[in-house]
Amino acid sequence: GQQVMQIPQYQHVQEGEDFTTYCNSSTTLSNIQWYKQRPGGHPVFLIQLVKSGEVKKQKRLTFQFGEAKKNSSLHITATQTTDVGTYFCAGPLGATNKLIFGTGTLLAVQP
Amino acid sequence: GAVVSQHPSWVICKSGTSVKIECRSLDFQATTMFWYRQFPKQSLMLMATSNEGSKATYEQGVEKDKFLINHASLTLSTLTVTSAHPEDSSFYICSASRTPGSYNSPLHFGNGTRLTVT
Numbered sequence: 618g619q620q621v622m623q624i625p626q627y628q629h630v631q632e633g634e635d636f637t638t639y640c641n642s643s644t645t646l647s648n649i650q651w652y653k654q655r656p657g658g659h660p661v662f663l664i665q666l667v668k669s670g671e672v673k674k675q676k677r678l679t680f681q682f683g684e685a686k687k688n689s690s691l692h693i694t695a696t697q698t699t700d701v702g703t704y705f706c707a708g709p710l711g712a713t714n715k716l717i718f719g720t721g722t723l724l725a726v727q728p
Numbered sequence: 729g730a731v732v733s734q735h736p737s738w739v740i741c742k743s744g745t746s747v748k749i750e751c752r753s754l755d756f757q758a759t760t761m762f763w764y765r766q767f768p769k770q771s772l773m774l775m776a777t778s779n780e781g782s783k784a785t786y787e788q789g790v791e792k793d794k795f796l797i798n799h800a801s802l803t804l805s806t807l808t809v810t811s812a813h814p815e816d817s818s819f820y821i822c823s824a825s826r827t828p829g830s831y832n833s834p835l836h837f838g839n840g841t842r843l844t845v846t
Contacts, residue, residue, distance in 0.1 A: 720771050
């Protein structure tokens, strides 16, 4: 079945360092979404990418959708302690409105 | 503010009892809601799609007789874990989209319900 994998599973950085998580789908996606889940919390929508090769920025966060629309990345510049949490990519299951989540990357930021 | 409300936030129950979890869309009508389950340090796994006025559709491996879903109105879906066992202990999260039917729509999640079965 359709799978969405993320690497790394876990990353520990010093505050101020950069961070990147990579998302790979076994199938082509019509769009990719990114969510952040704080410890003990629920996922919160960050952004959606639709076009092949699309790049979007939100302050220190840069999101990219691959040319083949099967992979994506999230890059955080100069991490802060508020960036702590698990970052999930998610894509629709086939042509349905069901969303399949990636395996997630847990980011820990040491002050 | 929150657009999807979930209740209760946490519940502890004894093995063999049933637990009902409510999910409400607060400022929009949700003909479709999604129920996810998340075990510690794992990703969100889609359990079922709740459809207003019709039967829910369950993902492979999810027992429909154990996880009863009712979507009686455009703003309320309920998940009942019947005859709960310790292995059902998990974080259950509902979600909904403001534009159901579109596979480009982001999801709004409830706060989740942490179920512990003793």
